[in-house]
Amino acid sequence: MMYTAILPAAGSGTRMKANKNKLLLELGGKPVFIHTLEVFEADPACRSIWLAVKPEEQRIMEEEIKRFGLKKVYGLTGGGKERQDSVRACLEAIPACEVVLVHDAARPFIRQGTIRRLAETAAQEGAAIAAVKVKDTIKKAENGLVSETVDRDSLWMIQTPQAFRYSLLLEATRSANEDGFLGTDESMLTERLGYPVRIVESSYENIKITTPDDLIYGKAILEQRRQ
Ligand code: C5P
Secondary structure (H helix, E strand, O other): OOEEEEEEOOOOOHHHOOOOOHHHOEEOOEEHHHHHHHHHHOOOOEEEEEEEEOHHHHHHHHHHHHHOOOOOEEEEEEOOOOHHHHHHHHHHHOOOOOEEEEOOOOOOOOOHHHHHHHHHHHHHHOEEEEEEEOOOOEEEEEOOEEEEEEOHHHOEEEEEEEEEEHHHHHHHHHHHHHHOOOOOOHHHHHHOOOOOOEEEEOOOOOOOOOOHHHHHHHHHHHHHHHO
């Protein structure tokens, strides 16, 4: 199933405590976001990649894309204040297509197999999101005191990619924008309109580079993959 990829890359990355966008930090000789782009570049099912970037970072990102010989990045769109705004800007800019797949540029270890399963499931069912099972025991607490232990059998940690029929995500995104609804992922926008969302089991390696520790885990994943 051919798909169009939207990669939000316009975050500020304050939790990384670096003096620049964490996506421009080097990981195994390449900026973080280049690793992510390379996965989509190598996937024959990926028609084109649309990147949401901060206007002041557009030039440096374009230079890096050129330096690493990437050819599938069609559009760089100005990112918004929130991640949801960045995705919406891309979605409004891309040509109509059957399936659109949204993936954090900060998740460089996504596997092509997961992407394929998501795109195929979204084409059949409307929406599909990558997730892994919760490993730890989960409790709710109020003022530091445990109030409840949650049954973890039905709990999933949600990642990206999240894949959708283009028309469905466009409807959900426009509706959220009109209602001033802010979600923490794209799936929430379609859920609130009552559309079913299918979970596709992903990998614990699909981490989001967020804090300095993640660069250490990231280097370990890269080394292990190179063996
Ligand atoms: O901040 P966080 O890592 O959770 O953001 C997830 C992804 O969304 C990152 O790739 C980041 O660059 C992107 N983002 C964006 N626009 C924002 C905030 C985050 O494109 N306003």
